[in-house]
Every structure is written in C-alpha cells, then in structure tokens.
Amino acid sequence: MxxxxxxxxxxxxxxxxxxxxxxxxxxxxxxxxxxxxxxxxxxxTDKDDLLYQLHDHILTIVAQKITQHISDAMPLEQRFRTMWLNIWKMATDSEAPLINRGQFENMPHRGKQYKIALEKTLFAPVHKMFDEGKAQGLFKPLDNEILAALSLEPSAALARKHLTGIFTVSDEARDAAINACWDALITH
Amino acid sequence: MxxxxxxxxxxxxxxxxxxxxxxxxxxxxxxxxxxxxxxxxxxxTDKDDLLYQLHDHILTIVAQKITQHISDAMPLEQRFRTMWLNIWKMATDSEAPLINRGQFENMPHRGKQYKIALEKTLFAPVHKMFDEGKAQGLFKPLDNEILAALSLEPSAALARKHLTGIFTVSDEARDAAINACWDALITH
Amino acid sequence: MxxxxxxxxxxxxxxxxxxxxxxxxxxxxxxxxxxxxxxxxxxxTDKDDLLYQLHDHILTIVAQKITQHISDAMPLEQRFRTMWLNIWKMATDSEAPLINRGQFENMPHRGKQYKIALEKTLFAPVHKMFDEGKAQGLFKPLDNEILAALSLEPSAALARKHLTGIFTVSDEARDAAINACWDALITH
Amino acid sequence: MxxxxxxxxxxxxxxxxxxxxxxxxxxxxxxxxxxxxxxxxxxxTDKDDLLYQLHDHILTIVAQKITQHISDAMPLEQRFRTMWLNIWKMATDSEAPLINRGQFENMPHRGKQYKIALEKTLFAPVHKMFDEGKAQGLFKPLDNEILAALSLEPSAALARKHLTGIFTVSDEARDAAINACWDALITH
DNA sequence: GATGAATGAGCCTTCATTCAT
DNA sequence: AATGAATGAAGGCTCATTCAT
Missing domain, CATH: 1.10.10.60 (Homeodomain-like)
Known part of the structure; x- marks a missing residue:
C-alpha cells in the first residue's frame, strides 16, 4: 500500500x-x-469508499486481535477462553475502540455477499474451533453464527457496556461470565 | 402528547x-x-433534542414490547422464554426496525446517570426475574447486567444478523438458541 | 394611547x-x-411600523430631555449651556442610550418631509434660541442647522465617545468644551 | 491582498x-x-469577521482621504481647512458614502484598545496638527479627541445632513462653518 | 501525481407574519 | 379584541468534490 x-x-x-x-x-x-x-x-473514489476501506482495514486488525495467541493445537476450552478475553481486552485497553463503539454500524454496506466472504476468511480460527467442538460432540450442534452469538457476543456486549461506563465489571465477574458462556456453548 | x-x-x-x-x-x-x-x-429545542427524545420514546416502546405478556406469577423459565421471544419478534416482525439495526445503540444520550435510571424503571420486570432466579439459587449469582448480556443479548444479536440477511435462523435453531441461553443463565 | x-x-x-x-x-x-x-x-402594521413609531416616540422623549429646564426668559448663554448639558447627561446617565448609540441611524426612514416637520416642532425651543441670538447679533448669521452642528453636535459626539469608552471626559474638560462651542457660535 | x-x-x-x-x-x-x-x-472566518475587516479597510481609506494633501510644512490654519474640506468632499462627492451615513459608526468593533491603536496610527497627521497648535498656544489646551469633536465633527455632521437631503449647504455657508470651527479651536 | 482554492448544494435554525379559535 | 400555534422563506455556514496549475 x-x-x-x-x-x-x-x-x-x-x-x-x-x-x-x-x-x-x-x-x-x-x-x-x-x-x-x-x-x-x-x-x-469517494468518502464512502474511504470509509468502506477503513472498515475492512479495521476489521482485519480486529480479527487479528481476536485470534491472537490461538493455535489449532490448543485444547478447545483454552482457545475459547483466549478468544473471549481477546475481545474483552480490545475494549478495556481501548486499542481498537472504533468497531466496539458501533461507529461502523451506521455505515452503508457493500453487498452482503462480500461481507460474509471477508468475515469467513478473517475469522477462520473461530470457525475452526466451533467445527471441532461440534465434531467432538462437546459443543451444541448449531450453526456457527448462532454459537458465536451465544458465546462470544456477550463478551462484546459487556465490553460495550463497560466502555460506555454504564457499569463496571470486576475480574471475578468477568471470569464467571466466561464460564457462563461456556455453559451456553457445550452440551449438558 | x-x-x-x-x-x-x-x-x-x-x-x-x-x-x-x-x-x-x-x-x-x-x-x-x-x-x-x-x-x-x-x-x-434542537436536532439533538429531537434525537434524545426519540431515544427515550423508542426505549419506552422497546421496554413495553420486551416485557409484554409477562406477569410475576408466571414460572421463571416461562418468563424468560417469553422475553427472549419478544425480543426476537420485534426484529422478525420488523415492527421496530430501528432498534435492531444498531442505529439505536449509537443515538446520542443525555448523561449516563439519566439513562441508567430510565432503564431501571422501564425494564423492572426483567430485573425482577433475574433477582428472583438468583434468590432461588436457580440463576448464577451475577450482576443483572451480566445476566442480561449472557441470556438476552444473543437474541438481539441473532435478530440483527437475521435482519441484515447475513444468515437465516430456522424455528428449531431459534428454540435451541433459547435453551442454550437458559444454560448460560442457570447453575449446573 | x-x-x-x-x-x-x-x-x-x-x-x-x-x-x-x-x-x-x-x-x-x-x-x-x-x-x-x-x-x-x-x-x-409591520415590524418596520413598530420601529418607526418607536423612533418618533423616543425622538419626542429626547427632545423633551434636551429642552428640559429651558424657558424663554432665561439669558441666551444659560439656555445654551443648559441644553448642551442636557444632551451630555442623556448619554452619561444612559437614560436614553438608544438614539445616542446610533441604533436608529440604520432604520429606513419615512419621507424626509415628515421628519423635518417633526423635528421642527419638537426642537422649537432650540430654534427659538438660535433665532434670538442671531437677531441680537450675538450669534453668527448662519442657518440653524449649521449652528446646531457647530455648537450642539459636539456634545453628542463627545458623549458617544464617552459612552463607547474610547476615552473619558473630566468635568473640567467638559466645561471647557462648552465654552469652545460657545466660541463657535458667537461672533468675535 | x-x-x-x-x-x-x-x-x-x-x-x-x-x-x-x-x-x-x-x-x-x-x-x-x-x-x-x-x-x-x-x-x-465569519460574517462578523468580514464586517470587522471591512471596518478597518474603510477606516484606512477614510484616514487617507482626510489627511490627503497635508504636509507638516503647511501652516496650521491651512492644514485645518484642508482636512475640514477633505471630510466635506468625501460626502458631497459621495465617493465613500458608507462613512457618511452613520452606517459606519455602528459597525461591530473588535476590542476598543485595538480601535484606539489603529486610529492613532491612521490619523497621525491630525494629532500632529493639534499637538503643534497647542504647543504654539494657538489652540485651546484640550485633549485631541475633544478638539476633533469641536472642529472636525461638525464637518461630518453637516455632510451627513447634506447627504440625507435634510437641507443643503451653500459654498458660502460652508466657508463660514469652517471659520466657526476655527473659532472653536483657537484661544481668544 | 499532487496541490489546494473554488464551488454550490444542502444543512440547521430563526423569525415576521397569518389565521383558526 | 386577543391568542399563540403554525408557517415557510431566508439566513449563516459546512463540506464533498472538482480542476487549473
């Protein structure tokens, strides 16, 4: 570039x-x-184009941060916990506040196919984790998008609340939240 | 008015x-x-004021929709499922599209104290449910904000994905998602 | 009214x-x-009409203030000094700041004939003083408008400067200014 | 520029x-x-700024016109008469109509210190004339601002009346007015 | 390629005036 | 006569975009 x-x-x-x-x-x-x-x-070409490209640019960085310190050799639970905390840290360290703050939510999107394809690539390790978990019978047999909504989205949601100062989350509460998300993920 | x-x-x-x-x-x-x-x-007084007031206006309607058909006499699980589905329906019926596009999250607020107080009132039945669940030892002993993030936020997240057309959720998948959220909520 | x-x-x-x-x-x-x-x-009928009428209203008051404590029996010099000081006082007491501040200068006027007639009536004692002074051979044989510009206008001008804070006029300086205006007025 | x-x-x-x-x-x-x-x-930066700058712009031009054809070598009375007529001409030639309509007086100023400093520079020849006249004992020992109000202001006042058509001034009357202003200026 | 002065449509807001009550 | 909610033209100002240099 x-x-x-x-x-x-x-x-x-x-x-x-x-x-x-x-x-x-x-x-x-x-x-x-x-x-x-x-x-x-x-x-x-445009102000919109600038914003689109910035969006992808940031999404790439976000994806990298989320899948940081993850290897396919790690046990599933460890991978999950690491990702969950990666998401959390992005917010609390306010290193990549832009996406978490929803600044991008209001942006007009290019075709949705494009977005789906991009995310599939960037978040491959996440998908891999879910797929393996389901293959082992450990995770609930649901679509990856749903599993993400159940288990990782709460991290972002909490981080957002934390960031806006609506309320603060202690370390213990945070760990309990991770466990609860794990409960949502696994079969009982 | x-x-x-x-x-x-x-x-x-x-x-x-x-x-x-x-x-x-x-x-x-x-x-x-x-x-x-x-x-x-x-x-x-202002464009901002218009947006502020709209925020409160919508929040009120949203709260009403979410706590619709809920009575304190109902069993906890039924209350939970009803609320979860209320949230879901708001999206799929696209009756209140604003909320589900995240447009809502980024609307300008007045002071955060104001917002916290307002939400406390509007979402009283939700808080009541969580409090009772915790008192019975059925729910995890976590802050209500966290419990909401674990168990209800996924509904909104899925609805958002559904609405943007990223992927579609079948009725069975939706019910499974509710169960998973319940898993996140209760002690095991 | x-x-x-x-x-x-x-x-x-x-x-x-x-x-x-x-x-x-x-x-x-x-x-x-x-x-x-x-x-x-x-x-x-109009905003303009309101302003016009206000103008006349204030002009009347101003004329009254300027010709205050004046009687035709008083010696000419005393009349002159009194008027000069009346003008001066209006400014320093800021009782009728509106006209002195030139707020009215920018107003669109009705026909000039109207204005001339109005002023002739309102400022009759001033005209009388000038006429008598000229008849006695004490004042310069000039048009009343000119005599006013020479002898009374400086009072308003100084008052305006005083009011805007450009500089301040001591009591002694003021009295000297009156004498100088008298010099401008009389034959030598 | x-x-x-x-x-x-x-x-x-x-x-x-x-x-x-x-x-x-x-x-x-x-x-x-x-x-x-x-x-x-x-x-x-602003409409105000435009007006401010216009103010200075015009003031500069006005000062130039007033001090036109003046040299320090000229006798005092000649300097005075020239300035007086310069002011008068600005009106009658209607070359700079703005100043004479009082529009100028009410234009927004920046801080008064600024204005005082600017005027001191622009009207230096005027100040010089007054200072010399006082040093020679010819002029009354008063502040320059007052002397200006006594001797030059009437020129502007008459010009204004002339311009608005309130009444017309003949050449003879004008010369007599200059003499009267000179009377106001000098010691007797 | 790069510059940045210039453009002008469009935004938020005000306010003189009207008119149904 | 009096009211005051409603109107909508017009004002000051911004900013995405262009184009001569």
Missing amino acids: TDKKERILQATEELLAKHGFHGLSMNMVAKEAKVATGTIYRYF | TDKKERILQATEELLAKHGFHGLSMNMVAKEAKVATGTIYRYF | TDKKERILQATEELLAKHGFHGLSMNMVAKEAKVATGTIYRYF | TDKKERILQATEELLAKHGFHGLSMNMVAKEAKVATGTIYRYF
Missing part, C-alpha cells in the same frame, strides 16, 4: 476515534494525513 | 430506519411529518 | 437597548410586553 | 451602502462579488 494511502487511512481512524462520524470532514482528514485534499481522491 | 409532536417523532423514526443517521435532515423530517420546518422547533 | 400599545413600545425600547437591533424579534417583544404575538399586529 | 478578497470587501461595502446592515446577506455578497458563497469563508 502506498505511503500516502496508509497515512490517509491512519488519519481517518484517529479522527473517527477522536470526534466520531459527525465531525469527520475530508479536509480534516487531509490535514491530519498531511496530504492535499484532492490527493485523497486519487486513492479513494 | 400533542398530535404534531407524535407525528414528528414517528417521522424521525421512520427516516432513521430508512436512511440512517447520515441522511436525516430536519427538512426531511418536516416533510415526512407533514409539518412546517419551523414547527419542529416548537416541540424540540 | 392604549395600555397594550404603550407596553409594546416600552418593551421594544428595552429590548433594543439590551440586545440591539440584531436580537430583536417580534416574539421577544410580545413576551416582554406580556402580549400575544398577534396582538402587536393590531397596533402596528 | 488577493483579488477575490478585495472583490468581496468591495461588494460588501457597496451592498452596505445600498441596502444597509439590515439587508446584507452572505449570499448577496457572494453574488455581487461574483464568487461562491463558500469562498467568502476562505478569507473571513
């Missing part, structure tokens, strides 16, 4: 995190990226 | 659902509500 | 003094006068 | 002279200056 394009994406992410969607103008992006306004339009 | 004010809120909700935050202009709202632009400002 | 009309004029004057032309809306006037918005239009 | 900026100031001045403060909109200014609305905001 060109140096300039990288800088533009970087600048956009920072400004988005700092001021939100509302206060994001192309001129500000250009200034922050130390680039002329018109230059942005050499790399992105 | 005045006829006009009601119509303005209604129009705002519809436009928000249709075009998102990005494409919501006061003139559009006025047109949709069949009201002069200036009239909006008799009932709302 | 009706009670209501009087109250409306009163309210307009106060708001004009407080917020200037810029921040004067009919709704504010109505509120300040404790009258319904529509009521204003029973007494004044 | 840029071509565009100059054109915008020019257009503002003309519109102000034509329609007054009341009817001055940024769109009109843009149209008159043959510039896009947004362009104005590249050179002026």
Whole structure:
C-alpha cells in the first residue's frame, strides 16, 4: 500500500476515534494525513469508499486481535477462553475502540455477499474451533453464527457496556461470565 | 402528547430506519411529518433534542414490547422464554426496525446517570426475574447486567444478523438458541 | 394611547437597548410586553411600523430631555449651556442610550418631509434660541442647522465617545468644551 | 491582498451602502462579488469577521482621504481647512458614502484598545496638527479627541445632513462653518 | 501525481407574519 | 379584541468534490 494511502487511512481512524462520524470532514482528514485534499481522491473514489476501506482495514486488525495467541493445537476450552478475553481486552485497553463503539454500524454496506466472504476468511480460527467442538460432540450442534452469538457476543456486549461506563465489571465477574458462556456453548 | 409532536417523532423514526443517521435532515423530517420546518422547533429545542427524545420514546416502546405478556406469577423459565421471544419478534416482525439495526445503540444520550435510571424503571420486570432466579439459587449469582448480556443479548444479536440477511435462523435453531441461553443463565 | 400599545413600545425600547437591533424579534417583544404575538399586529402594521413609531416616540422623549429646564426668559448663554448639558447627561446617565448609540441611524426612514416637520416642532425651543441670538447679533448669521452642528453636535459626539469608552471626559474638560462651542457660535 | 478578497470587501461595502446592515446577506455578497458563497469563508472566518475587516479597510481609506494633501510644512490654519474640506468632499462627492451615513459608526468593533491603536496610527497627521497648535498656544489646551469633536465633527455632521437631503449647504455657508470651527479651536 | 482554492448544494435554525379559535 | 400555534422563506455556514496549475 502506498505511503500516502496508509497515512490517509491512519488519519481517518484517529479522527473517527477522536470526534466520531459527525465531525469527520475530508479536509480534516487531509490535514491530519498531511496530504492535499484532492490527493485523497486519487486513492479513494469517494468518502464512502474511504470509509468502506477503513472498515475492512479495521476489521482485519480486529480479527487479528481476536485470534491472537490461538493455535489449532490448543485444547478447545483454552482457545475459547483466549478468544473471549481477546475481545474483552480490545475494549478495556481501548486499542481498537472504533468497531466496539458501533461507529461502523451506521455505515452503508457493500453487498452482503462480500461481507460474509471477508468475515469467513478473517475469522477462520473461530470457525475452526466451533467445527471441532461440534465434531467432538462437546459443543451444541448449531450453526456457527448462532454459537458465536451465544458465546462470544456477550463478551462484546459487556465490553460495550463497560466502555460506555454504564457499569463496571470486576475480574471475578468477568471470569464467571466466561464460564457462563461456556455453559451456553457445550452440551449438558 | 400533542398530535404534531407524535407525528414528528414517528417521522424521525421512520427516516432513521430508512436512511440512517447520515441522511436525516430536519427538512426531511418536516416533510415526512407533514409539518412546517419551523414547527419542529416548537416541540424540540434542537436536532439533538429531537434525537434524545426519540431515544427515550423508542426505549419506552422497546421496554413495553420486551416485557409484554409477562406477569410475576408466571414460572421463571416461562418468563424468560417469553422475553427472549419478544425480543426476537420485534426484529422478525420488523415492527421496530430501528432498534435492531444498531442505529439505536449509537443515538446520542443525555448523561449516563439519566439513562441508567430510565432503564431501571422501564425494564423492572426483567430485573425482577433475574433477582428472583438468583434468590432461588436457580440463576448464577451475577450482576443483572451480566445476566442480561449472557441470556438476552444473543437474541438481539441473532435478530440483527437475521435482519441484515447475513444468515437465516430456522424455528428449531431459534428454540435451541433459547435453551442454550437458559444454560448460560442457570447453575449446573 | 392604549395600555397594550404603550407596553409594546416600552418593551421594544428595552429590548433594543439590551440586545440591539440584531436580537430583536417580534416574539421577544410580545413576551416582554406580556402580549400575544398577534396582538402587536393590531397596533402596528409591520415590524418596520413598530420601529418607526418607536423612533418618533423616543425622538419626542429626547427632545423633551434636551429642552428640559429651558424657558424663554432665561439669558441666551444659560439656555445654551443648559441644553448642551442636557444632551451630555442623556448619554452619561444612559437614560436614553438608544438614539445616542446610533441604533436608529440604520432604520429606513419615512419621507424626509415628515421628519423635518417633526423635528421642527419638537426642537422649537432650540430654534427659538438660535433665532434670538442671531437677531441680537450675538450669534453668527448662519442657518440653524449649521449652528446646531457647530455648537450642539459636539456634545453628542463627545458623549458617544464617552459612552463607547474610547476615552473619558473630566468635568473640567467638559466645561471647557462648552465654552469652545460657545466660541463657535458667537461672533468675535 | 488577493483579488477575490478585495472583490468581496468591495461588494460588501457597496451592498452596505445600498441596502444597509439590515439587508446584507452572505449570499448577496457572494453574488455581487461574483464568487461562491463558500469562498467568502476562505478569507473571513465569519460574517462578523468580514464586517470587522471591512471596518478597518474603510477606516484606512477614510484616514487617507482626510489627511490627503497635508504636509507638516503647511501652516496650521491651512492644514485645518484642508482636512475640514477633505471630510466635506468625501460626502458631497459621495465617493465613500458608507462613512457618511452613520452606517459606519455602528459597525461591530473588535476590542476598543485595538480601535484606539489603529486610529492613532491612521490619523497621525491630525494629532500632529493639534499637538503643534497647542504647543504654539494657538489652540485651546484640550485633549485631541475633544478638539476633533469641536472642529472636525461638525464637518461630518453637516455632510451627513447634506447627504440625507435634510437641507443643503451653500459654498458660502460652508466657508463660514469652517471659520466657526476655527473659532472653536483657537484661544481668544 | 499532487496541490489546494473554488464551488454550490444542502444543512440547521430563526423569525415576521397569518389565521383558526 | 386577543391568542399563540403554525408557517415557510431566508439566513449563516459546512463540506464533498472538482480542476487549473
């Protein structure tokens, strides 16, 4: 990726995190990226395009963070706990706040097929974990999307509440939450 | 509530659902509500104020829908299933599309104290259910916010995926998901 | 004059003094006068009409203040000094700041004939003083308008400077200024 | 100064002279200056800023006109008469109509310190004349601001009356007025 | 490729005026 | 006569996008 394009994406992410969607103008992006306004339009057809590409860019990073420190050799439960905590840490460390804050939820999407394909690739280790668990008879025999909603989504949900300051979660409570999610996942 | 004010809120909700935050202009709202632009400002000081009030308005309706057909006399599990399905239905009937697109999460709030207090009142039956479950030793001894994230949030998450067309959930899968959420909730 | 009309004029004057032309809306006037918005239009055809009438209203008061404590029996110099000080006092007491602040300068005028006639009536004692002075050979044989510009205008000009805070005038300086204006007025 | 900026100031001045403060909109200014609305905001942060800068711009021109054809070598009386007539001419030639309509007086200022400093520089020859006259014992020992109000202000006042058509001043009357102002200025 | 001045549609908001009650 | 809710044109200002250099 060109140096300039990288800088533009970087600048956009920072400004988005700092001021939100509302206060994001192309001129500000250009200034922050130390680039002329018109230059942005050499790399992105549109403001929307810039945001789309940023979305993918961030999604990639998020996926990497979520599947960090995971190897297929690890026992299933350990993999699960690690992922759950990876999600949690992203929020509390506020290292990738953009997606967790739902800033991207309001963005117009490109075709859904595209999104599904992208996520399938990025979150392959997650799918692998669910597939293995189901093959072993350990996990409930449900679609991966459902299993994710049951067992990982709560982590994001809690993190969001934590982030907005609605209420705070202690370490013990967090560990108990992980166990509860595990309960949702496995057969009894 | 005045006829006009009601119509303005209604129009705002519809436009928000249709075009998102990005494409919501006061003139559009006025047109949709069949009201002069200036009239909006008799009932709302600001665009922000309009959004705030809409937030509360929707939250109230959502809370009513979620706690519909619930009485304290019903057994805990029945209450839980009913609520879970209430959430689900809101999405699939697309009666209140706003909530399920995540548009709702990112609406501007007034102070968080205000929001916490409001939610406490509106979702009283939910809290009651969790409290009773914990008192009986049936539910895990965790904060209500956490229990909600474990057991009800997945319903909303699935509904959202369902709505965006990412994938479709069969009736059987849905029931299995409810059971899984119940597993997350209860002690084993 | 009706009670209501009087109250409306009163309210307009106060708001004009407080917020200037810029921040004067009919709704504010109505509120300040404790009258319904529509009521204003029973007494004044227009906003402009309201301002015109206010102008005359204030001009009358100003004329009264300027010619206060003046009688035709007083010696000419005493009359002159009294008037000069009356003008000065209006500013420093900030009792009638509206005209001195030039708030009215920008107003569209009705026919100039009207204005000339009105001023002739209101400022009759001033004209009388100049006429007598010229008849006695004490004052320069110039048009009254010119004599006013030479001898009384400086009072208003100084008062304006004083009011805007550009610089402050001591009592001694003020008296010297009066003498200088007298010098401008009389033959040498 | 840029071509565009100059054109915008020019257009503002003309519109102000034509329609007054009341009817001055940024769109009109843009149209008159043959510039896009947004362009104005590249050179002026605000409507207020535009007016401020116009104020200074005009004040500079006014100062130049008033101190035109003046040299320190000229006798005091000649300097005085020249300045007085310079002021007078500005009105009668209607070359700079803005100043004489009082529109100028009410233009928004930045801090008063700023204005005082600016005027000190621009009107240096005027101050010099007064200072020399006082040093020679020819002029009354009063503050320059007061001397200006006594001797030059009447010129502006008469010019204003002349311009609004309230009454007309013959050449002889005008010369007599200059003499009268000189009387106000000198010791007797 | 890169620049950044210029554009102008569109946004939020105000306010003089009307009119059904 | 009086009310005040409703109107909608118009105002100040922003910002995505273009294009001459």
